[in-house]
Amino acid sequence: MIDQLYRKAVLTVSGQKFVEDLVRSRAWSVAQRFVAGEDAASALQAVRELEGDGILGNLDLLGEFVASPEKANEFAEKVLSLLDQANAAGIPPYVSIKLSSVGQGQTVNGEDLGLTNARRIVGRAKQYGGFVCLDMEDHPRVDITLAQFRTLVNEFGNGSVGTVLQSYLYRSEADLAALQDLHPNLRIVKGAYLEPESVAMPDKADVDASYRRLVYAQMKAGNYVNVATHDESIIEDVKHFVLAHGISRDMFEFQMLYGIRRDLQKELAQQGYRVRAYIPYGRDWYAYFSRRIAERPANVMFVLRGMLKG
Numbered sequence: 001m002i003d004q005l006y007r008k009a010v011l012t013v014s015g016q017k018f019v020e021d022l023v024r025s026r027a028w029s030v031a032q033r034f035v036a037g038e039d040a041a042s043a044l045q046a047v048r049e050l051e052g053d054g055i056l057g058n059l060d061l062l063g064e065f066v067a068s069p070e071k072a073n074e075f076a077e078k079v080l081s082l083l084d085q086a087n088a089a090g091i092p093p094y095v096s097i098k099l100s101s102v103g104q105g106q107t108v109n110g111e112d113l114g115l116t117n118a119r120r121i122v123g124r125a126k127q128y129g130g131f132v133c134l135d136m137e138d139h140p141r142v143d144i145t146l147a148q149f150r151t152l153v154n155e156f157g158n159g160s161v162g163t164v165l166q167s168y169l170y171r172s173e174a175d176l177a178a179l180q181d182l183h184p185n186l187r188i189v190k191g192a193y194l195e196p197e198s199v200a201m202p203d204k205a206d207v208d209a210s211y212r213r214l215v216y217a218q219m220k221a222g223n224y225v226n227v228a229t230h231d232e233s234i235i236e237d238v239k240h241f242v243l244a245h246g247i248s249r250d251m252f253e254f255q256m257l258y259g260i261r262r263d264l265q266k267e268l269a270q271q272g273y274r275v276r277a278y279i280p281y282g283r284d285w286y287a288y289f290s291r292r293i294a295e296r297p298a299n300v301m302f303v304l305r306g307m308l309k310g
Ligand code: FDA
Pocket: 134, 135, 136, 137, 164, 166, 187, 189, 190, 191, 192, 193, 228, 229, 230, 231, 232, 255, 256, 257, 260, 261, 277, 278, 291, 292, 293, 295, 296, 299
């Protein structure tokens, strides 16, 4: 409950315009702990560095809801260019996108622009042998994101596109069951948005228990699962679960965020698990950064110290 209150406080305060202006102007050096850089070249460089530790990359051009089709198309072009650059650098492109950043919710030529742009992006990634994960955003977007995911799997297959379920949402177990006919590639996360108690569990213990149930259900169904957490006790339980149920190591991977628990990422890779770091980059880092601060009280002090240092 305290975790929820803390998160709510940080996400509410960070939503204030003057706080955003202040943090944007003073905290870029601090944000770089969580963000690989401002351009694709920096992100690809981060992939190369992680490769040295046996860790794979998941590239994420930072950006959230955009209000105009022009901006959405512009953003989609940048993601396409990222795919081209990764491919040219010999890196099979694995990217994450937020559908709100490529036009979800805006109708153009009779179709949702988020779907139109996602189709271009998944198509290009598939051409390069890559993969696109549709990040999950706040709860009003879940229905449309899952529907668009279904459309994309039907068009491109489940080996080129995946999506995310959040264990804090009461609905996620039912969503997982409803997706099973697709044999979906799913990333399971706890959930990072400010959500009302009517849709999201307020207690961390319930969110953690739901997390385990989602991962285990996906594994038992024989579908690929991305175990995206830094929670060591869950990671240990998953290791035991896969041993006990004979789940092969190529049916799941551990995923963590760039700059968080790098020690654990390396350790798991050394133990022979597939590990992938989510590597965000770009100028639009504020919302992503706020969610990272909201996840851990110690991070507020880290930001304040960094801002005071200038
Ligand atoms: P939890 O919050 O319980 O933290 C466990 C431990 O991890 C902490 O005790 C601390 O040691 C460490 N830790 C966690 N967060 C930290 C931080 N910010 N700084 C330093 N240490 C930290 N969410 C979402 O809603 N939609 C999405 O699409 C995604 N995508 C996504 C991809 C990947 C690869 C990851 C790892 C996470 C996401 N998330 C997400 C975010 C997710 O919902 C969640 O907010 C964070 O992963 C933090 O939760 P943990 O599972 O790590 O557990």
